[in-house]
Amino acid sequence: MISIHCASCGRRLFRYQKIGKGKLLHCWKTRISSDHTERAGDQVYCPCGQHIGVEEGPWINLHGGSFSVKGSALKK
Ligand SMILES: [Zn+2]
Numbered sequence: 001m002i003s004i005h006c007a008s009c010g011r012r013l014f015r016y017q018k019i020g021k022g023k024l025l026h027c028w029k030t031r032i033s034s035d036h037t038e039r040a041g042d043q044v045y046c047p048c049g050q051h052i053g054v055e056e057g058p059w060i061n062l063h064g065g066s067f068s069v070k071g072s073a074l075k076k
Pocket residue numbers: 006007008009010011046047048049050
């Protein structure tokens with residue numbers, strides 16, 4: 001399980017089950033176990049106002065540079 005934090009204020013935005021290595025580019029909504037973001041339509045924001053990404057169907061397309069990742073993915 002990893003946690004995804006806002007790059008601007010450091011708040012935790014998601015806890016997420018990441019599988020495999022590699023850069024995190026989008027989050028499957030079914031693998032998000034807690035979500036502290038705010039929405040404006042399909043736009044995803046941190047409560048501080050930082051733009052985090054865009055909901056696109058089954059996943060959230062993350063805006064590079066707007067977040068940091070802590071923790072480790074399942075090695076599979
Ligand atoms: Zn923030």
